Amino acid sequence: MKSTALETSRLRHLTGFGMVSGADAFVFEPRTEADLIRVFQVARESGRKVALRGNGRSYGDANIAEEAIVLDIRRMNRILDWNPETGVLHAEAGVTIEQLWRTSLGDGWWPPVVSGTMFPTLAGALAMNIHGKNAFHSGTIGEHVLEIRAVLPNGTSLTLTPADDAFYELISSAGLLAAITEVKIQMRAVASGDLRVLPLSIANWDEQFATFESLADEADYLVSWIDAFASGRSAGRGLIHAAWYQEESGARPHSLREDHQDLPDTLIFGLPKSMMSNFLRPFNRRGGMRLINAAKFRASRLLGNGRPHPDGLVGFSFLLDYVPNWRNAYQPGGFIQYQSFVPKEHARRVFAEQFRLAQEAKLEPFLAVMKRHRPDRFLFSHAVDGYSLALDFKHTTKRHEDLWRLCHRMNDLVLAAGGRFYFAKDSTLRPSDVAQYLGEETIARFRARKAEWDSEGMLTSGLAQRVGLI
Amino acid sequence: MKSRKVIVVGASSGMGRELVRQLAARGDRVAAVARREDKLAELAAEHPQQILPFPHDVTQPASVPELFAEICRQLGGLDVIIYAAGVMPEVGATEYSFEKDRAMIDVNLTGAVAWLNAAADRFQNVGHGTIVGIGSVAGERGRQGQPMYNTTKAALKTYLEALRNRLSKRGIRVTTIKPGPTATEMTAHLKQTGMMGAEEAAERILRVMDSGKEKFLKPSHAVIFAIIRNIPSGVFRRLKL
Numbered sequence: 234m235k236s237t238a239l240e241t242s243r244l245r246h247l248t249g250f251g252m253v254s255g256a257d258a259f260v261f262e263p264r265t266e267a268d269l270i271r272v273f274q275v276a277r278e279s280g281r282k283v284a285l286r287g288n289g290r291s292y293g294d295a296n297i298a299e300e301a302i303v304l305d306i307r308r309m310n311r312i313l314d315w316n317p318e319t320g321v322l323h324a325e326a327g328v329t330i331e332q333l334w335r336t337s338l339g340d341g342w343w344p345p346v347v348s349g350t351m352f353p354t355l356a357g358a359l360a361m362n363i364h365g366k367n368a369f370h371s372g373t374i375g376e377h378v379l380e381i382r383a384v385l386p387n388g389t390s391l392t393l394t395p396a397d398d399a400f401y402e403l404i405s406s407a408g409l410l411a412a413i414t415e416v417k418i419q420m421r422a423v424a425s426g427d428l429r430v431l432p433l434s435i436a437n438w439d440e441q442f443a444t445f446e447s448l449a450d451e452a453d454y455l456v457s458w459i460d461a462f463a464s465g466r467s468a469g470r471g472l473i474h475a476a477w478y479q480e481e482s483g484a485r486p487h488s489l490r491e492d493h494q495d496l497p498d499t500l501i502f503g504l505p506k507s508m509m510s511n512f513l514r515p516f517n518r519r520g521g522m523r524l525i526n527a528a529k530f531r532a533s534r535l536l537g538n539g540r541p542h543p544d545g546l547v548g549f550s551f552l553l554d555y556v557p558n559w560r561n562a563y564q565p566g567g568f569i570q571y572q573s574f575v576p577k578e579h580a581r582r583v584f585a586e587q588f589r590l591a592q593e594a595k596l597e598p599f600l601a602v603m604k605r606h607r608p609d610r611f612l613f614s615h616a617v618d619g620y621s622l623a624l625d626f627k628h629t630t631k632r633h634e635d636l637w638r639l640c641h642r643m644n645d646l647v648l649a650a651g652g653r654f655y656f657a658k659d660s661t662l663r664p665s666d667v668a669q670y671l672g673e674e675t676i677a678r679f680r681a682r683k684a685e686w687d688s689e690g691m692l693t694s695g696l697a698q699r700v701g702l703i
Numbered sequence: 704m705k706s707r708k709v710i711v712v713g714a715s716s717g718m719g720r721e722l723v724r725q726l727a728a729r730g731d732r733v734a735a736v737a738r739r740e741d742k743l744a745e746l747a748a749e750h751p752q753q754i755l756p757f758p759h760d761v762t763q764p765a766s767v768p769e770l771f772a773e774i775c776r777q778l779g780g781l782d783v784i785i786y787a788a789g790v791m792p793e794v795g796a797t798e799y800s801f802e803k804d805r806a807m808i809d810v811n812l813t814g815a816v817a818w819l820n821a822a823a824d825r826f827q828n829v830g831h832g833t834i835v836g837i838g839s840v841a842g843e844r845g846r847q848g849q850p851m852y853n854t855t856k857a858a859l860k861t862y863l864e865a866l867r868n869r870l871s872k873r874g875i876r877v878t879t880i881k882p883g884p885t886a887t888e889m890t891a892h893l894k895q896t897g898m899m900g901a902e903e904a905a906e907r908i909l910r911v912m913d914s915g916k917e918k919f920l921k922p923s924h925a926v927i928f929a930i931i932r933n934i935p936s937g938v939f940r941r942l943k944l
Contacts, residue, residue, distance in 0.1 A: 239772070246829040
């Protein structure tokens with residue numbers, strides 16, 4: 234198809250959050266649904282595909298596509314209605330998780346599911362169907378949505394509820410079926426803005442899984458940091474944080490106020506937070522990270538182990554958001570996050586083997602985080618009755634091929650164990666990996682819906698092209 | 704090395720054609736732009752997966768913006784543009800042909816500005832990219848033999864220097880190549896011996912094209928032309944160079 238030239242002033246180089254994948258694209262930022270429909274028309278006239286993008290928090294190439302029109306939803310960011318009696322919030326899809334909690338927490342409501350950052354938009358969060366540290370009992374964010382409005386590439390608007398099969402296809406479809414424009418979500422009632430947080434220093438893999446299983450029935454949040462450099466009898470050592478909602482007296486406890494939640498301007502050693510990425514950069518190599526991981530584990534043994542303490546919902550949920558540009562510590566090569574989801578019967582073996590392979594390749598992840606999950610019914614579900622392990626790998630041009638080879642070996646382990654992956658985090662999946670974990674039936678269902686809703690094949694992404702979904 | 708997306712303008716012969724071949728051979732995706740469709744088709748057939756042929760006459764600059772956008776779309780982006788189109792018709796010692804001179808301005812300069820402006824505009828928005836112009840040592844001085852060829856190459860050198868000064872702060876590299884005498888269709892009438900082959904010139908260009916500087920392809924040329932540049936006009940006039 235011959236293209237009509239678009240204004241070059243719209244051209245931008247966009248990257249995924251990990252700064253490894255990038256693409257040049259024409260950015261359009263609609264403010265209304267009518268604007269958004271016009272963007273699809275411009276794409277049609279200019280012979281270009283459209284990639285949907287929220288706040289760019291997906292780590293890889295799910296929100297970018299070379300030479301495409303990128304439909305950036307962030308300016309559609311109005312809270313349309315908030316009912317503090319019922320906890321139902323109606324918002325445009327460019328609203329961020331941060332806007333959600335700032336709107337609702339003062340009235341005693343908290344988002345039912347939040348990611349490790351408060352910056353994703355609702356559109357992005359639902360396209361990927363994010364989970365949080367409470368995934369083992371609250372599932373994914375899509376499970377708390379009451380109604381969703383979307384625009385198809387042909388300009389048709391539709392409204393879906395959990396009663397519609399298509400609801401479960403659109404949510405989780407990685408922005409490849411329609412543009413989500415509005416969301417009604419049920420927030421969770423909280424009596425306090427603080428959680429009771431219990432840190433537990435963990436000696437090895439056996440203790441990790443035993444502790445998770447023992448706490449899964451009673452805790453509201455569970456997450457574990459693991460030292461990926463430890464081996465032998467110490468392999469799997471780390472620090473679990475379990476947390477519980479608290480009761481607090483009074484109609485509007487002080488802990489629900491924003492000024493109680495926002496973290497102070499200094500973080501550790503009196504250093505301004507804005508300097509933290511510069512401070513971290515010299516340590517952001519194998520030797521430095523081995524030391525930091527070991528020191529963090531030692532500290533977990535000595536400081537507060539087994540002693541509960543109060544922590545604000547925001548600080549507990551989004552700690553890294555308060556370190557400006559922390560990802561710049563990974564410059565110039567960026568980083569990838571590799572997250573796999575493995576059924577509980579196989580998780581210990583698969584994760585231990587992933588660590589062993591990474592150590593053998595001298596490509597240990599600098600950060601490793603484990604969470605517990607439960608299955609859901611969404612189309613491109615990443616969830617399993619089991620565990621996920623998220624691994625942050627530094628990326629360099631020199632070791633690019635080695636890192637991809639390692640990830641592919643880890644993929645094979647996950648697939649053999651019946652595991653799954655998460656498009657928001659992915660940079661390395663191959664078409665055969667995706668075909669295997671999603672299965673023929675799911676892919677056929679996706680293609681049928683794509684043919685019905687996006688018959689021109691307008692919606693695309695680097696990820697979709699890479700893994701052969703379109 | 705990661706595969707790059709490259710436009711080569713002036714791809715049907717000489718250094719341009721060799722550049723396309725070598726870029727494609729190393730896995731880059733190359734848009735080959737030239738007037739002669741038969742030559743382009745032959746070239747594209749050598750690496751059908753890598754080379755996309757785009758027929759275009761550089762003396763028609765009005766068509767460049769749309770074609771440039773379409774090429775970028777088909778390439779899936781753009782990392783490098785190389786302007787290698789050039790003409791140097793035989794000019795007699797007492798000849799003053801406006802037609803020949805205008806052809807040199809159109810191909811060597813106006814065409815370059817049309818293509819490289821389009822690339823500069825794109826690159827300044829995305830914050831990356833490499834612009835390569837094939838200049839000439841002939842642009843160092845005004846010689847008796849080729850007044851307008853010298854002029855177009857001097858103008859191209861100045862234009863590229865200005866682009867470099869504008870764009871380097873945005874992360875864009877602008878490289879001026881001064882190949883020195885090279886055996887191509889364009890120089891066949893010179894009957895000069897000892898010229899570098901187009902294949903060797905292309906190899907050397909690929910080694911330095913990301914330098915973001917003015918580059919002679921032979922180290923000796925840097926010395927020789929530093930001297931030539933500094934010869935006083937009165938002396939230079941008598942040398943009959």
